[in-house]
Amino acid sequence: MKTKHLIDLEALSTEELMEIIALANDIRENPAAYAERCRGKILATLFYEPSTRTQMSFKTAMLRLGGSVIGFDNPQNSSVAKGESLKDTITVVGGYADIIAIRHSMEGTAKAASLYSAAPVINAGDGGHLHPTQTLTDVVTLYNEKGTLDNMCIGLCGDLKNGRTVHSLIKTMSHFKGNRFVLISTPELTVPQYIKDVMNASGCRYTEVSSLAEAIPMLDVLYMTRIQRERFKNYEEYEKQRGVFVLDREKMLRARPDMKILHPLPRVDEIAEDVDYDSRAKYFVQTVYGMYARMALIIKMLENADGKPMARKLSTHHIRCTNPNCITYTEEYLPHLFRPLGGDMVLCQYCEGRNLI
Numbered sequence: 001m002k003t004k005h006l007i008d009l010e011a012l013s014t015e016e017l018m019e020i021i022a023l024a025n026d027i028r029e030n031p032a033a034y035a036e037r038c039r040g041k042i043l044a045t046l047f048y049e050p051s052t053r054t055q056m057s058f059k060t061a062m063l064r065l066g067g068s069v070i071g072f073d074n075p076q077n078s079s080v081a082k083g084e085s086l087k088d089t090i091t092v093v094g095g096y097a098d099i100i101a102i103r104h105s106m107e108g109t110a111k112a113a114s115l116y117s118a119a120p121v122i123n124a125g126d127g128g129h130l131h132p133t134q135t136l137t138d139v140v141t142l143y144n145e146k147g148t149l150d151n152m153c154i155g156l157c158g159d160l161k162n163g164r165t166v167h168s169l170i171k172t173m174s175h176f177k178g179n180r181f182v183l184i185s186t187p188e189l190t191v192p193q194y195i196k197d198v199m200n201a202s203g204c205r206y207t208e209v210s211s212l213a214e215a216i217p218m219l220d221v222l223y224m225t226r227i228q229r230e231r232f233k234n235y236e237e238y239e240k241q242r243g244v245f246v247l248d249r250e251k252m253l254r255a256r257p258d259m260k261i262l263h264p265l266p267r268v269d270e271i272a273e274d275v276d277y278d279s280r281a282k283y284f285v286q287t288v289y290g291m292y293a294r295m296a297l298i299i300k301m302l303e304n305a306d307g308k309p310m311a312r313k314l315s316t317h318h319i320r321c322t323n324p325n326c327i328t329y330t331e332e333y334l335p336h337l338f339r340p341l342g343g344d345m346v347l348c349q350y351c352e353g354r355n356l357i
């Protein structure tokens with residue numbers, strides 16, 4: 001792997017992604033061969049936001065590789081509660097650990113952390129932006145359960161606006177041949193513009209629809225997501241959206257016999273419990289694939305670690321990102337970094353928000 005940090009899977013070539021899938025499958029088949037692979041190495045899990053799967057699968061992955069784990073899952077039990085900045089926390093932890101997995105509610109946090117860390121940083125979810133290791137989980141699942149990552153009709157249903165797993169998955173699957181997307185949501189929760197830009201740039205076909213029952217017969221994969229309550233301004237807005245899309249046995253009667261159901265979990269009410277017993281439901285086995293995917297990722301990233309922090313001071317743009325969920329809003333010392341988009345538009349390098357110069 002050429003990249004030091006994993007902020008977005010776009011940093012990996014398709015070949016590198018396929019190598020991780022192959023390694024994950026080899027670890028799954030021969031776990032004993034990898035039991036000492038990371039002996040003496042330390043993973044830090046810095047979870048500023050709640051998690052069951054991502055945090056525990058990262059920890060289990062490192063322990064199964066013979067390494068050790070430090071970190072926090074509640075920032076109130078760390079010096080964050082005393083007002084410590086992200087930069088200072090990362091600078092310190094990057095001196096203790098060999099690799100860091102970080103989750104935070106603000107978009108672009110992993111990118112910001114990577115500017116100050118001697119150790120490789122893995123984005124374990126940054127607000128409603130991206131979740132690349134969930135996508136590794138998803139592609140390992142799809143590759144094993146469908147036998148291919150090409151030529152699929154992929155339905156994504158639920159909170160496509162705030163669902164970071166949706167954004168990462170679309171980005172990655174857009175690079176594989178012949179995939180098309182059916183985006184099933186209410187008009188308020190459609191995918192952000194930067195994800196439409198990705199699909200347009202890659203030439204992937206997509207349609208936006210509002211009926212799961214009508215879309216389901218055409219799908220090879222259905223990726224269900226929960227409505228992300230924690231991203232809504234108030235409970236009333238969330239209440240308007242919850243319960244609109246529910247996958248149940250009746251809808252499954254309309255689905256192809258080989259359609260696979262994925263879900264990043266946690267589930268709230270968007271998949272009825274009795275669908276769990278349908279052989280097409282893959283969301284629990286998906287969590288196990290995720291552990292092997294993270295084992296493979298840790299191995300690959302540690303092979304590449306150089307121990308050097310980004311010491312140089314980055315020059316800062318004269319404008320600042322207008323996205324109120326961008327990490328630059330709360331960590332004000334961060335340099336303002338943008339990529340030109342053409343015309344008078346630039347893209348924030350932390351949160352991918354579009355900004356006018």
Ligand code: CP
Binds near residue numbers: 051
């Ligand atoms: N899929 C996922 O990110 O789950 P957790 O929030 O439990 O980590």
